Amino acid sequence: MSGLVEVTREGRVALLRLNRPKQLNALNAALAAELVATVRALDADTSVGCMVVTGSDRAFAAGADIAEMADMSAEAMSEADYFGEWMDFANARTPKIAAVQGYALGGGCELMMMCDFAIAGQGAKFGQPEIKLGVVAGIGGTQRMTKLIGRARAMDMHLTGRMMEAAEALSAGLVARVVPDDEVLAEAMKAAAEIAGYARPVVRLAREAVMRAEEASLAEGLLYERRLFHQLFGTAAQREGMAAFLEKRPPRFNEA
């Protein structure tokens, strides 16, 4: 690991900080590989209940590294399956919260959307400016943004390449919460600690069920959710959670 992603732990929460601040955390192949490998390892670690992904004050990430990509050919892109490994980031079963300050552009906005939800600062700016570079989004921007904010708004973003301010991103549904810039990380860590305090297998199923809504028909999704609900009865988490409520005490999960 070359330090392009700094990892720190606070209890059951892992904080991942992108560490190319001078390049506004532009995502080059080395950073991408390190971030994906880090997430794979943390996802397999049963002592991790939630991850927070963040950048610097100026930028969450200003996109894929333009200098690195500029001279590449289609053949080289395809041969390297450039950014193909991001699927493992998106599919990690441990929840990931994006804590966003400053720019989240291009691949940076896509990275944010690969997290399960985002908490942004009031000064954050979002965009898919690839059109200005003569390309289109490449790690899910046209797909995930359209699911999140609808076709009209996604078209506006991808066809004009304009930036969206935090207040608009909140009302559009691109981010879950907007807080003052200097409170972003604390707010994200607090939410992550809350999630990590719940039963890990149940958190994973809840995440999976919500993600299923993007793929399945309503009838299939409802059935899937109901079956999960049924199957949780008799598990340690359900026994503890419901007993704690009835005994008027806080539940104790993840203590084994």
Ligand code: CO8
């Ligand atoms: N790539 C490389 N370097 C970058 C990037 C980037 N995306 N963004 C910023 N930098 C560098 C700048 O070159 C500059 O470096 P230097 O100091 O050596 O000149 C440094 O970061 C600081 O940037 P600026 O001086 O430009 O700072 P400003 O405050 O003036 O501007 C902006 C900030 C508006 C964010 C501006 O830097 C900018 O427009 N950046 C590019 C944003 C962009 O176009 N992003 C999309 C990139 S394409 C993409 O993400 C496609 C993803 C899909 C790929 C999938 C492949 C399969």
